[in-house]
Amino acid sequence: MPDAHPIADFGAAVAEVVRSIPPAHAMTYGDVAAVLGSRASRAVGRVLAFEGADLPWWRVVRAGGWFPTGHEQRALEHHRAEGTPLVEGTAGWRVDLRRARWSPDVEDAS
DNA sequence: AAGTTGACTTTCG
DNA sequence: TCGAAAGCCAACT
Numbered sequence: 363m364p365d366a367h368p369i370a371d372f373g374a375a376v377a378e379v380v381r382s383i384p385p386a387h388a389m390t391y392g393d394v395a396a397v398l399g400s401r402a403s404r405a406v407g408r409v410l411a412f413e414g415a416d417l418p419w420w421r422v423v424r425a426g427g428w429f430p431t432g433h434e435q436r437a438l439e440h441h442r443a444e445g446t447p448l449v450e451g452t453a454g455w456r457v458d459l460r461r462a463r464w465s466p467d468v469e470d471a472s
Numbered sequence: 473a474a475g476t477t478g479a480c481t482t483t484c485g
Numbered sequence: 486t487c488g489a490a491a492g493c494c495a496a497c498t
Contacts, residue, residue, distance in 0.1 A: 402494035403480040430479030
């Protein structure tokens, strides 16, 4: 698996996974953590808060498809622009994980 | 070295 | 079905 930069930190691994998410798709924090072999969903959020400046963090959502706390509006704008399947709920808009959920190990086998 | 925090998840009431 | 509590992992103090 060719990678331009050395990956040795949890944050770097999270960054790679998030970047591997194609448009119109999304993953949950738990899924990303599972890909890394851990359940550190919280640590994933922490990484996105720091590295997310250059990452499509809006493609990573909470369990159920809702956007991260405090960034719902920001993520919503991105998803509307990307064309991610959204569903309207009483609490607002959420990602339709039934269609948008995606795993990096399915198509990105390199 | 030990305790607290956090862009979370899951289970029990 | 909805709400609160405990659980987990990694980073920071």
